[in-house]
Amino acid sequence: MTEQASGSLSPRALAPFFSLLALFHVAAIATRFDFVALFVPDVVASAILLAHFPLLLVAGWFEGRIDYGESTVDLPLWMRIKSKPVRLAFTFAFTYLGVVILQTWDISIGPMDPSPPPEWPLGQRAMWFAMMSGGMFFPNYLATAGALIPTLRVITKPLHRLPAVVALLLLSIVGTALGFGAVMLLSNQPIASGIGSAQAFLETPAIAVGIAFGMVWLPILWGLVTGKD
Secondary structure, eight states: OBOOOTTOBOHHHHHHHHHHHHHHHHHHHHTTSHHHHTTSOHHHHHHHHHHHHHHHHHHHHHHTTBOOOBOSSOOOHHHHOOOHHHHHHHHHHHHHHHHHHHHHTTOOBTTBOOOOOTTSOHHHHHHHHHHHHHTTHHHHHHHIIIIIHHHHHHHHGGGGGSOHHHHHHHHHHHHHHHHHHHHHHHTTSOOTTSOOOHHHHHHSHHHHHHHHHHHHHHHHHHHHHHOOO
């Protein structure tokens, strides 16, 4: 079986792009730790959340151009993605969104609760947060491979016919609109770790969107420059 994609780029060609995304998503997860969140302004925290939606669409567009090569057996998708940076980028992005949702509504999935008791010492809280967010990695990877990546491939495939800059600009705009809606929804909830109130976000929407666009277009430009065989 062949994972053929528009453009037929090798996983190695896009490894720098997805490596940059993975680092961004790891940093985003770190901002959800209560101690780190104290140093993250509300508008930046909102921009980080907002940026994840266009970044996922953009990542889906780039991932859809990868040719993973042939497989002699019909393996599930999570085993056919032969690129560690791709797996890390999507999984960490999904993990960040999962942590935000769990913290926003103060829920846990079984033992998975990324919010440690505030009375614990800093080191113990940090270890708990790392274990709980890191413990989601493989289930989140299965979820991204089983649902998220196939969905993104369907959404972004028609845009492979457009010039790259045009397609990525459209995805940035659509994704930012989706992210704006998500921030507004979540900012109506009591969030102890930094997404700010609805009022705080509404006071600086242009700044949040501007920061988010910068977060999105830096990796886009990096991907366009480095994503060539």
